[in-house]
Amino acid sequence: xxxxxxxxxxxxIDREWAWCPERTGGEIHEITARLGNPDPAEPSTPPSPYYxxxxxxxxxxxxxxxxxTPRRGFRxxxxxxxxxxIDATGSEIHAWWPSSLTLDDALVYLHGPILGFALxxxxxxxxxxxxxxxxxxxxxxxxxxxxxKSTTAAVFxxxxxxxxxxxxxxxxxRGSSFWVQPGLPRVLLWPESAEALWxxxxxxxxxxxTWPKLFLDLNQPGYRFSSExxxxxxxxxxxxxxxxxxxxxxxxxxxxxxxxxxxxxxYANHLLDAAMRAVEFQTLGxxxxxxxxxxxxxxxxxxxxLGVCEAVLADFHSLALHRPS
Numbered sequence: 001x002x003x004x005x006x007x008x009x010x011x012x013i014d015r016e017w018a019w020c021p022e023r024t025g026g027e028i029h030e031i032t033a034r035l036g037n038p039d040p041a042e043p044s045t046p047p048s049p050y051y052x053x054x055x056x057x058x059x060x061x062x063x064x065x066x067x068x069t070p071r072r073g074f075r076x077x078x079x080x081x082x083x084x085x086i087d088a089t090g091s092e093i094h095a096w097w098p099s100s101l102t103l104d105d106a107l108v109y110l111h112g113p114i115l116g117f118a119l120x121x122x123x124x125x126x127x128x129x130x131x132x133x134x135x136x137x138x139x140x141x142x143x144x145x146x147x148x149k150s151t152t153a154a155v156f157x158x159x160x161x162x163x164x165x166x167x168x169x170x171x172x173x174r175g176s177s178f179w180v181q182p183g184l185p186r187v188l189l190w191p192e193s194a195e196a197l198w199x200x201x202x203x204x205x206x207x208x209x210t211w212p213k214l215f216l217d218l219n220q221p222g223y224r225f226s227s228e229x230x231x232x233x234x235x236x237x238x239x240x241x242x243x244x245x246x247x248x249x250x251x252x253x254x255x256x257x258x259x260x261x262x263x264x265x266x267y268a269n270h271l272l273d274a275a276m277r278a279v280e281f282q283t284l285g286x287x288x289x290x291x292x293x294x295x296x297x298x299x300x301x302x303x304x305x306l307g308v309c310e311a312v313l314a315d316f317h318s319l320a321l322h323r324p325s
Contacts, residue, residue: 002022005182006182007170011023011031011032012033021227031091036103038085051270064077071088076109083096086121088121089121111184119168125279130166130167131165134233135233137230138180143237147238151193151196163225164180165181167188173286182225188213188216196302196303233319234293235291237295239295241297241300243299245299248307250312261295263280266284
């Protein structure tokens with residue numbers, strides 16, 4: 001078993017995962033993943049339905065169906081045949097897949113929805129966000145799928161800022177402050193974003209040959225990845241887009257309004273039961289009074305993304321002027 005590190009997890013995995021950082025020793029969660037074999041401990045009793053996605057794959061099946069196993073764990077069944085089980089404590093993961101898929105296909109699921117949900121089972125509140133390091137704090141950009149959070153992170157990366165995480169932001173509650181755990185040294189982008197930033201929709205390599213999504217490798221020269229936990233400085237929520245010719249507007253939000261924005265943009269929130277939802281509300285309820293939260297109303301244009309980043313930087317620097325030393 002090799003030992004890897006991501007999202008504050010010390011992951012013991014029985015397959016090679018070259019682009020996941022080696023264990024650093026500072027992780028706070030222990031998870032074991034065994035890939036390529038079903039869970040031998042699963043009893044023969046049929047699992048019960050828990051969740052089925054409304055979106056369908058080309059083969060007509062739901063993109064993912066989640067079942068509750070007899071041992072109170074979870075089984076994720078993807079339309080392409082990949083399956084994962086997670087035990088009730090979020091400590092053990094098993095995966096298997098058909099011959100039409102590869103290990104890299106399985107790793108895409110593992111480092112996204114599977115580990116993201118395992119963290120939620122362990123009581124870790126995660127946001128659907130990307131984050132970069134500005135000074136000695138993390139600036140988080142929160143938003144739903146397709147809102148531009150990864151594109152924003154890529155723009156910051158091209159300007160020399162270190163990326164802390166992409167897509168999943170795992171919060172570490174330290175009582176008087178919240179810290180952000182490092183993710184993986186990659187930013188995942190759609191071809192449209194690559195075309196907007198590099199002028200070519202094929203400027204970056206694909207994650208896997210069977211999926212059009214691309215990745216920006218932060219280990220290559222000219223880019224930086226932050227591999228240590230850092231304090232959260234501010235959260236910028238990407239709100240409803242404005243007319244393409246408008247300017248970016250950033251406004252302060254707080255209280256219930258800010259809390260609901262974060263709840264709506266928490267990771268895997270469609271899979272939370274009552275107990276996990278209660279933990280999330282408690283955590284985010286403490287975070288909101290401690291952390292500047294801004295709503296960003298940006299033009300509906302990928303060409304305007306540089307201006308969005310400039311506006312976020314200017315606003316964050318103004319916050320830093322008033323932050324206690």
